[in-house]
Amino acid sequence: MNLIVDIGNTRTKYAVYDDGDWVVCGMGVPEAYELASAYLHRGQEVNMILSSTGAISEEVREHLKSVSTFFCEMSPEMDLPIRLGYDTPKTLGVDRIAGCVGGVVLFPGKELLIIDSGTAITYDFVSADGEFRGGNISPGLGIRFRALNEFTVSLPLVKCDVNHGYIGKNTHDAILNGVMNGTLFEIRGYIDEIYRDNPDAVVIITGGGSEYLKKTLNRSVFFEDKLVNLGLNRVLEYQKRLIGSEKLRIDFRI
C-alpha cells in the first residue's frame, strides 16, 4: 500500500492508497505511524511519502521511516511529474507542488487554477502542457482573525462562522463579515480573472478552509479534499518507478 503523510502548518493529514484507489484517511503523526505498523505486522509493504511544510523533527522523520519498506520525502529538487516554472524552486512549498500534480492527474491537458485554503491560502497556476507557472500566497482565515486581534488594542479574537452577514452592526459581526467576505471576494476575484482569460480553464479548491467555500462560492469550480494526497500518491508512484528502473539498470548493467 501507499501511505501519504502531509504535515501542514496547522494539521497533519494521512491517506492510504492501494493500486491507485483511495482506502482511508485521517489525521495525526501517531495515527499514521500506528497504521503503517499494522500493515507491516501483517507482512504487507508500506510505501511512504512524507510531505512537510510545517515543523518536523529528525526524530519524527526517522520514526516514520522505521515503519516503511520504501520511503521518500517530497522535495522541489526531486524528479517530478511536472515542470516547475518558479524562480526559487528550493523555497517552493511542497504542498503547492503536490496540489498541482493532483490537478494534472484529475484534469490532464487543462489550464488550472488551484486554490488551497489552509493556514495560508495559495493560488497556483498550471499551464495546459503541465508546467507550474507560479502563484500567490495570502493569509488564511485563521491568520486573518488572529492578526486583527493581535495587532490592535480593541479588537477581540472572533471565531470563523459560516453563518455571517454582509453589513456588520457591531464589532463582532464587523470582524466576522470583514474576514469571511474579504476572503470570499478575494477568491472570487481570482476565479473570475482566470475564466475571463481562458473560459476552458479548470478551478480546483482544496484545504481545510474549503468547507466554508462550498456553501458560499456560487462559481463553477471543483472541490477536491484529497487533491494534495492524490498528487503525493502520484509522486510516490513516480519515485518508485524511477528507483525500480535505476535498480534494473544496475542489476543488468543496462
Ligand SMILES: Nc1ncnc2c1ncn2[C@@H]1O[C@H](COP(=O)(O)OP(=O)(O)O)[C@@H](O)[C@H]1O
Ligand atoms: N471548520 C472549519 N471552517 C473553516 N476553516 C477551517 C475549518 N477547519 C479548519 N479550517 C481552516 O483550515 C486550516 C487547516 O486546514 P489544512 O488544509 O489542514 O491546513 P494546513 O495544511 O495548513 O495544516 C485552519 O488553519 C483553518 O483556517
Ligand SMILES: CC(C)(COP(=O)(O)O)[C@@H](O)C(=O)NCCC(=O)O
Ligand atoms: C504557503 C505555505 C505556507 C502554505 O502552507 P499551508 O497553508 O498548506 O500549511 C507553504 O506552501 C510554504 O511554506 N511555502 C513556501 C513558500 C513558497 O511556496 O514560495
Ligand SMILES: [K+]
Ligand atoms: K495552503
